[in-house]
Amino acid sequence: LQPIVLVHGGAGSIDDAKVPGIKIGIKRAARSGYKQLQQTGSVLDAVEQAVKSLEDDSHFNAGYGSVLTWEGTVEMDAAIMDGTEMEAGCVSLVRDIKHPITLARCVMEKSRHRYLAGDGAMQLARSEGFDILPKAALITEIAQKSLNDYKVRRNKSENCKLPIPPGTVGAVAIDAFGNVAAATSTGGTMGKLPGRIGDSPLLGAGTYADNEIGAISATGHGETIMRYNVASRILALVQHKNCTIQQAAEQVLQQMTLRFKETAGIIAIDHRGQLGIYFTTPRMSWAYQKGEELHSGIQAGDNQIEVVCDES
Amino acid sequence: LQPIVLVHGGAGSIDDAKVPGIKIGIKRAARSGYKQLQQTGSVLDAVEQAVKSLEDDSHFNAGYGSVLTWEGTVEMDAAIMDGTEMEAGCVSLVRDIKHPITLARCVMEKSRHRYLAGDGAMQLARSEGFDILPKAALITEIAQKSLNDYKVRRNKSENCKLPIPPGTVGAVAIDAFGNVAAATSTGGTMGKLPGRIGDSPLLGAGTYADNEIGAISATGHGETIMRYNVASRILALVQHKNCTIQQAAEQVLQQMTLRFKETAGIIAIDHRGQLGIYFTTPRMSWAYQKGEELHSGIQAGDNQIEVVCDES
Numbered sequence A, B: 001l002q003p004i005v006l007v008h009g010g011a012g013s014i015d016d017a018k019v020p021g022i023k024i025g026i027k028r029a030a031r032s033g034y035k036q037l038q039q040t041g042s043v044l045d046a047v048e049q050a051v052k053s054l055e056d057d058s059h060f061n062a063g064y065g066s067v068l069t070w071e072g073t074v075e076m077d078a079a080i081m082d083g084t085e086m087e088a089g090c091v092s093l094v095r096d097i098k099h100p101i102t103l104a105r106c107v108m109e110k111s112r113h114r115y116l117a118g119d120g121a122m123q124l125a126r127s128e129g130f131d132i133l134p135k136a137a138l139i140t141e142i143a144q145k146s147l148n149d150y151k152v153r154r155n156k157s158e159n160c161k162l163p164i165p166p167g168t169v170g171a172v173a174i175d176a177f178g179n180v181a182a183a184t185s186t187g188g189t190m191g192k193l194p195g196r197i198g199d200s201p202l203l204g205a206g207t208y209a210d211n212e213i214g215a216i217s218a219t220g221h222g223e224t225i226m227r228y229n230v231a232s233r234i235l236a237l238v239q240h241k242n243c244t245i246q247q248a249a250e251q252v253l254q255q256m257t258l259r260f261k262e263t264a265g266i267i268a269i270d271h272r273g274q275l276g277i278y279f280t281t282p283r284m285s286w287a288y289q290k291g292e293e294l295h296s297g298i299q300a301g302d303n304q305i306e307v308v309c310d311e312s
Helices: A016-040 A045-058 A102-112 A118-127 A141-156 A221-228 A228-240 A244-260 B017-041 B042-056 B100-110 B118-127 B141-156 B224-228 B230-241 B245-260
Strands: A004-012 A076-082 A087-094 A115-117 A168-175 A180-186 A208-211 A215-221 A264-270 A273-278 A282-292 A292-295 A304-307 B006-012 B078-084 B088-096 B116-117 B169-174 B179-186 B207-208 B213-222 B264-270 B275-279 B283-290 B291-298 B304-307
Touching: A004 A016, A004 A045, A004 A264, A004 A273, A016 A045, A016 A168, A016 A282, A045 A076, A045 A102, A045 A168, A045 A180, A045 A221, A045 A228, A076 A102, A076 A208, A076 B100, A087 A102, A087 A118, A087 A208, A087 B224, A102 A118, A102 B141, A102 B230, A115 A118, A115 B207, A118 B224, A168 A215, A168 A264, A180 A208, A180 A215, A208 A264, A215 A228, A215 A273, A221 A228, A221 A244, A221 B088, A228 A244, A228 A264, A228 A292, A228 B230, A244 A264, A264 B017, A273 A282, A304 B006, B006 B017, B006 B042, B006 B264, B006 B275, B017 B042, B042 B078, B042 B100, B042 B179, B078 B100, B078 B207, B088 B100, B088 B118, B100 B118, B100 B179, B116 B118, B169 B213, B169 B264, B179 B207, B179 B213, B207 B230, B213 B224, B213 B230, B213 B275, B224 B230, B224 B245, B230 B245, B230 B264, B245 B264, B245 B275, B275 B283
Parallel strands: A004 A215, A087 A115, B006 B213, B088 B116
Antiparallel strands: A004 A168, A004 A282, A076 A087, A076 A180, A168 A180, A208 A215, A215 A264, A264 A273, A282 A292, A292 A304, B006 B169, B006 B283, B078 B088, B078 B179, B169 B179, B207 B213, B213 B264, B264 B275, B283 B291, B291 B304
């Protein structure tokens, strides 16, 4: 098996103006995760590192640059899962920290629970020495402006469907031995009510990893991904119906979009290292590194290939 | 199809002294849900009513009588799901209300989200006119004493495995047309850290309903049910491998208990009205009404049958 780190930067209708920045960031994240995998040999380290890279980048809706709640605050969700032991850590309603994905890993490794939200999650962050940032530190000017626009449009026409801002970031990885891991991190949906939880931190909805089947991270309309249990349905087709992970992803997301009129995207890797990349949104940025090849894309059919050197 | 309402009162090592009270309460809940189904014809109403009956009963770890967090507070989780539209509502970290399951339904019907936690969920409760109870109103003397005992034992031997108190309550129902619904409500695990979320409110882990497959509610070690995605795995075997729901439940729970050394139980009903009742804990209280027959049990192999009249 050849090790691979595959990342996504959210599915949605991404503005042309944002594409160059997103392309740079998504490729940087794949390379950063892959480098980590080479250094420590841990798929868990790899997906955490890839997601951290995207959390730091204001082009993505996770960590710094997260969309804002209706109240103008940042509330983030994240989950990480290790396919070997099927260990996992999940956090919701997290504020004022740079790397929710690292806090999710902390829940997995340091807590007697597997899912902590709100003040309970923040208490773990403090006791584990996370930097607690000043109140507005994660809020970008663009996020503030987007919320203002959203409020104006929402107040004008409650039922009018708003364009979906690019979402959630995520990563999946496999090592030479077939160990897989998955991680997802998000600021949620623009203008969400405080307290809202989406699919990202929910195992089987937005995130899952099981060495016997594969690893997956989803993005898109969280409420629908959660109800339809997208990650679980895709992995079940691979496990029980001998589908490739690509076929399984296409089938489940097409059914979801047909039935619920909502869109989503996924990245996945099966236990043999086969990839699944699919979205029913207009765009989803993704990239993966496999050996010296860096593949990336943002529209259906894209597959740009670059050769990278390891010592970058 | 004959309509059925099936309920559980939590899987665990239930003390003999508590059995009589639990038996009365679990049968009352099944009858109450069934009566509701006859009156309104709605499986959603039926599972909500059955769970409300258990939330009111201090013998069960949900609503009044919930176990306490490490801080001595009550924090409740609940989810409800309708198999017809696959609509759902979920709440976590809910305080000071009698019926978290009704708040979960409110999230489904009145909110633009499907999962609200903490202050956000409480804000919906207030705006929808829920009675907000005084701080300690849901705390029973027994729950307080159990926490004290737990703290003493935990401080003595951190690694010693403590007996699992009976958990979570839940209900599944089917009507004559094959519509199914599921509901689960819980106080969580005794002595949990504030902010801890378990499997109950997570669709595909502790709760799920899909008319094409069936409905399910789980109970037991929440962290493990969540990681193993118990509800989804069971329903996948029914959907893809032609297992009966009973076979599927036995296979998944036995695998889970073998692999993770943690126990759980489920109740389920498939789209043809076949039942699944199984637990790897010493006991799980359950009851269902089907026509004039009221079935119930608490240990493996139990199946007490009583004939009930509808006008009770």
